[in-house]
Amino acid sequence: MGPFPVLMTLGALLLSGCGERAVPSIEIEGPTMGTYYSVKVARPPVGMTADALKLAVESVLDRVIAEISTYEPTSELSRLNANPGTDWIPVSPELHAVVAEGLRIAELSDGAFDITVGPLVNLWGFGPDARPEELPTSEQIQAARERVGWRKLELRASPPAIRKTRGDVYIDLSALGEGYGADRVAADLDARGVADYMVAVAGTIRAKGLNAKAQPWAIAIEEPLADRRAVHRIVPVSDRAISTSGDYRNFFVKDGKRYSHEIDPATGAPVERNLGSATVVGERAIVVDGLATAFMVLGEQRAPALADSQGIAAYLIVRDGDAFRGVATPAFDAYLARSMPEERAAGTAEQPE
Numbered sequence: 001m002g003p004f005p006v007l008m009t010l011g012a013l014l015l016s017g018c019g020e021r022a023v024p025s026i027e028i029e030g031p032t033m034g035t036y037y038s039v040k041v042a043r044p045p046v047g048m049t050a051d052a053l054k055l056a057v058e059s060v061l062d063r064v065i066a067e068i069s070t071y072e073p074t075s076e077l078s079r080l081n082a083n084p085g086t087d088w089i090p091v092s093p094e095l096h097a098v099v100a101e102g103l104r105i106a107e108l109s110d111g112a113f114d115i116t117v118g119p120l121v122n123l124w125g126f127g128p129d130a131r132p133e134e135l136p137t138s139e140q141i142q143a144a145r146e147r148v149g150w151r152k153l154e155l156r157a158s159p160p161a162i163r164k165t166r167g168d169v170y171i172d173l174s175a176l177g178e179g180y181g182a183d184r185v186a187a188d189l190d191a192r193g194v195a196d197y198m199v200a201v202a203g204t205i206r207a208k209g210l211n212a213k214a215q216p217w218a219i220a221i222e223e224p225l226a227d228r229r230a231v232h233r234i235v236p237v238s239d240r241a242i243s244t245s246g247d248y249r250n251f252f253v254k255d256g257k258r259y260s261h262e263i264d265p266a267t268g269a270p271v272e273r274n275l276g277s278a279t280v281v282g283e284r285a286i287v288v289d290g291l292a293t294a295f296m297v298l299g300e301q302r303a304p305a306l307a308d309s310q311g312i313a314a315y316l317i318v319r320d321g322d323a324f325r326g327v328a329t330p331a332f333d334a335y336l337a338r339s340m341p342e343e344r345a346a347g348t349a350e351q352p353e
């Protein structure tokens with residue numbers, strides 16, 4: 001839920017492909033979760049207007065915020081975090097499902113991804129609180145680390161409930177929030193009979209069907225550059241989700257050193273790696289959002305091993321001096337081979353807006 005988009009969608013045209021009756025696409029966008037969303041619908045159902053779509057999408061996103069935001073003091077998650085008890089706390093099935101996914105990715109990544117890392121995120125100034133002038137001391141980091149560890153949470157499915165084994169455990173679902181939001185908006189569009197759409201919540205995108213030109217939605221992975229935007233490569237996405245996490249938008253510099261918002265629970269400090277960004281493609285946006293963050297924490301050495309063992313389609317951009325090196329997992333290459341027939345592979349990518 002960082003403030004900057006890491007993926008941009010490219011040039012959805014306003015009219016549908018040649019030969020068909022031209023049905024205008026609908027495009028809407030707006031702020032959400034401290035970042036922005038955008039939705040494009042090609043060949044919308046009869047009677048759908050941009051205003052009606054905006055109302056529907058924003059009410060879904062507002063519900064998501066009311067469930068899982070740590071920036072909203074009255075959200076269900078904030079109330080759970082404020083509860084100092086160590087008894088079972090009943091939760092909504094929605095919050096339960098997001099926490100369950102977070103714990104699954106924590107286990108998969110051997111704790112590199114950890115939804116209890118919030119006290120450290122906040123200590124380093126990447127959370128809801130203002131950033132302190134000074135870097136945290138090792139005592140402060142040590143104290144925060146006492147509260148961190150995904151195994152300090154217990155989960156019960158029915159009735160849905162969560163137990164904190166320490167009352168001061170604090171859950172941060174920010175690394176999954178964009179994806180969860182995109183999945184929820186997608187489900188709402190499915191229910192409305194929308195067949196062709198692209199939903200972006202910052203750097204996490206869920207796409208279905210085809211764009212206005214009757215091709216897979218063309219999603220750009222950016223070069224991991226802090227000072228400007230440039231397209232690194234285009235990935236066709238249809239009936240899939242894609243998410244990029246990077247170290248190049250949400251960071252601060254202190255005494256010439258760069259600190260980014262991905263925290264390694266093993267050290268209690270921002271990760272220091274040559275990995276500029278990690279992109280993951282899969283079925284559900286919540287999963288690829290979480291995995292992309294997990295890969296950033298694992299770094300360029302360990303991320304490929306996890307991706308290969310789990311058959312995850314991932315694309316890493318590694319800094320090599322001033323240059324960038326792309327590392328695709330076998331599943332990512334297989335995905336591209338399936339979804340990019342040769343005649344589409346070159347030359348037809350839409351130009352950035």
Ligand code: ADP
Nearest residue numbers: 001002112113114174175245246261262263293
């Ligand atoms: P973005 O799309 O803004 O790049 P991510 O999906 O990568 O964001 O999530 C980054 C956020 O996740 C951080 O701002 C922080 O709140 C949280 N976070 C940081 N480190 C971890 C971690 N090791 N495990 C889980 N969440 C983390």
Ligand code: MG
Nearest residue numbers: 175289290293
């Ligand atoms: Mg993420």
